[in-house]
Amino acid sequence: MTLQERIQAFVNLGKTLENLSEEEFETLSRRVENNNNWFTQEQTRSALEGLQVFLQEKALADWLGKYDLVSIESPRKIGVLMAGNVPAVGFHDFMTVLLSGHEFHGKLSSNDEVLMKWLAEELVAAEPRFADYIYFESMLKGMDAYIATGSDNSARYFEYYFGKYPNIIRKNRSSVAVFTGEEGEKDYLALGHDIFQYYGLGCRNISKVFLPNEEQLQDFLKAIQPFESVINHHKYRNNYDYNKSIYLVNQQPHLDNGFLLLTKGEGLVSPISVLYYEIYEDQQELESKLSSYTDKIQCVVSKEGQLKNSLPFGDAQCPGLEDYADNVDTMAFLIDLK
Structure with missing residues (x-):
């Protein structure tokens, strides 16, 4: 052919x-x-x-x-x-x-x-x-x-x-979001797709958010209420119930809107139904944190893709043909075999 x-x-x-x-x-x-x-x-x-x-x-x-x-x-x-x-x-x-x-x-x-x-x-x-x-x-x-x-x-x-x-x-790869404090309801809703599509099972699903302070987390949790139907899936519900019980037994601080748990953590890969968050002090610290995770992050999303090398909220699950997994050019690899 x-x-x-x-x-x-x-x-x-x-x-x-x-x-x-x-x-x-x-x-x-x-x-x-x-x-x-x-x-x-x-x-x-x-x-x-x-x-x-x-x-x-x-x-x-x-x-x-x-x-x-x-x-x-x-x-x-x-x-x-x-x-x-x-x-x-x-x-x-x-x-x-x-x-x-x-x-x-x-x-x-x-x-x-x-x-x-x-x-x-x-x-x-x-x-x-x-x-x-x-x-x-x-x-x-x-x-x-x-x-x-x-x-x-x-x-x-x-x-x-x-x-x-x-x-x-x-x-293993996972994906992260970055808040600057300027996000609104529309941004949070778009991010919801990046978190909940495929129930968070994909490497392009957002498993962690970096933000300057915790104040906007309540607004975020309210804004993503349209995604609450994920809790009706029995496997997702089982994960949510299990993780919530662990946090309660261990008295681990967390936020809960009935279908998503937020807890502070330095890890990147959060369990299903959990979103990790981490506070950054300034742009320099944020860039340093993201740089340290380069070989672990599949993609980064931010408001309108304003952060360098990031995608807009809502676009994490819309890779292009050239968005190779782990940033390794598969086609170039295959061509070199001839």
Whole structure:
């Protein structure tokens, strides 16, 4: 296949998603949720809408136009060990491998196998020749290169097993918000999407906020009341009840609006239903704190993206095609393998 033919196949996949009937979507989303209760119909819809943004012809052409994607005579076998924390979280790796001209050999997370396999089937329906490039494996042995996503702990094992091959190994990342004291209700509502979409399970979900003082936290908690329905999800509720009981038993100071717990902490990765916060004295201290977490932060959000290298509130879950996980250019890595 030529590059243009590969691009067109993904564009056609985007059209399939766009034209999916409500009945077809409900059937698919029920299968997805039955496999993983965290992946509700609402979360699956959000994920598919995000993929449609990726799968626009102009977006793909602009992204790929920055690379020297020559024809590959001998495609390499790329083993991709996928995460499963949010619906279709591994799609970008899947797409990047195939658009680069290599073979995709994926080991799916059991949490996200239904949607990813469905997307692969629809891609093959759009371009049958991709059937010779897509393989789902129970074990990733004998690959030419590896892309593995996991925790800090699992990364040690990945490095042991895959270290002698070309690889990208991703560790824990989380995302943070920065308040300046100038935020209003509209800003807090936008931030609510960054916190609660996918129930806080993604690396782009906000798990901590830096702010100059605690006074605005009450206004923030009031403003995000429209998201209170998250507490109706039994797994989220279980996490909330558990964390609240721990804080009460340990007499740990915290704020609570009935569905989100705020507590002061220096950590970055907060438990589900909990948002950490940390006070900074001035801009210099803030920059120092953020700099010290560079290899642990996926993205930073602030009011209208005013902070350098940050996104506006509400945009954390809207990555572009060039927003590579852990800031490692996956396409450049794959091109260098030829």
